[in-house]
Amino acid sequence: MTLRLGYGTNGLTDLRLDDALELLAGLGYDGVGLTLDHMHLDPLAPDAGDRTRRVARRLAALRLGVTVETGARYVLDPRRKHGPTLLDPDPEARAARTGLLVRSVEIAAGLGAHALHCFSGTTPPGTPTDTAWERLADALTPVLDAAARAGVPLAVEPEPGHLLATLADFHRLRTLLGDPPALGLTLDIGHCQCLEPLPPAACVEAAAPWLRHVQIEDMRRGVHEHLPFGDGEIDFPPVLEALAATGYDGLTVVELPRHSHAGPDLARTSLDFLRAATAPARHGR
Numbered sequence: 001m002t003l004r005l006g007y008g009t010n011g012l013t014d015l016r017l018d019d020a021l022e023l024l025a026g027l028g029y030d031g032v033g034l035t036l037d038h039m040h041l042d043p044l045a046p047d048a049g050d051r052t053r054r055v056a057r058r059l060a061a062l063r064l065g066v067t068v069e070t071g072a073r074y075v076l077d078p079r080r081k082h083g084p085t086l087l088d089p090d091p092e093a094r095a096a097r098t099g100l101l102v103r104s105v106e107i108a109a110g111l112g113a114h115a116l117h118c119f120s121g122t123t124p125p126g127t128p129t130d131t132a133w134e135r136l137a138d139a140l141t142p143v144l145d146a147a148a149r150a151g152v153p154l155a156v157e158p159e160p161g162h163l164l165a166t167l168a169d170f171h172r173l174r175t176l177l178g179d180p181p182a183l184g185l186t187l188d189i190g191h192c193q194c195l196e197p198l199p200p201a202a203c204v205e206a207a208a209p210w211l212r213h214v215q216i217e218d219m220r221r222g223v224h225e226h227l228p229f230g231d232g233e234i235d236f237p238p239v240l241e242a243l244a245a246t247g248y249d250g251l252t253v254v255e256l257p258r259h260s261h262a263g264p265d266l267a268r269t270s271l272d273f274l275r276a277a278t279a280p281a282r283h284g285r
Contacts, residue, residue, distance in 0.1 A: 154183055
């Protein structure tokens with residue numbers, strides 16, 4: 001049984017990208033969850049193509065796998081956190097998010113990423129639920145088309161407080177879209193602890209056929225706060241054993257976006273924790 005462990009650059013925003021990648025490779029990580037943002041790899045920069053090629057060469061030299069994440073807080077609008085979303089009432093605003101995701105597919109393909117992550121966004125006030133789901137399906141269709149052409153799965157993340165918040169919501173989207181092959185799932189282990197009816201290990205088993213990306217951190221029931229390992233309530237060995245048993249071969253990425261101030265230390269201690277928690281399962285390199 002093999003798990004490939006990574007660390008998210010949204011938890012290393014005080015480091016230059018080259019320094020972050022060198023740090024993770026030196027610690028022994030198998031890969032990186034690369035959030036497209038202005039401080040690392042800006043998807044909207046005029047030279048994004050050249051930067052992508054340079055980062056791809058760096059990843060190859062360091063023998064790091066990569067998944068691309070699109071949860072940057074202010075990449076489209078400096079005044080609205082995560083805005084605009086795929087659910088925005090303004091069609092042009094929704095199109096801006098769709099366009100960013102299509103561009104992100106291209107970057108992910110250029111990096112050789114195993115998946116592209118995204119989430120739905122929160123439902124705008126006064127928006128009927130059925131309308132929100134229709135907007136989401138319509139806005140994601142061009143992204144799924146681009147993902148299919150590029151051969152990069154789109155891994156949608158259930159996010160607490162969003163329209164698509166649970167595994168059941170993911171299946172609603174999958175059904176609504178007609179179960180397209182390019183559509184997969186990002187499973188955040190902490191989110192399972194936070195609000196899913198099943199325990200995290202059972203969530204892994206239930207999600208196995210659709211897993212394309214995994215994020216991991218500690219968390220408490222009913223509180224959406226990403227915590228370092230040991231600060232929450234999750235019993236990790238059964239979760240990691242269940243994950244290894246699925247045959248999932250993508251990255252399992254530590255997700256601590258509010259801990260960048262301690263990023264280098266947490267990258268080290270998180271890897272030590274996960275290596276210990278995977279025994280007797282073997283971590284991969």
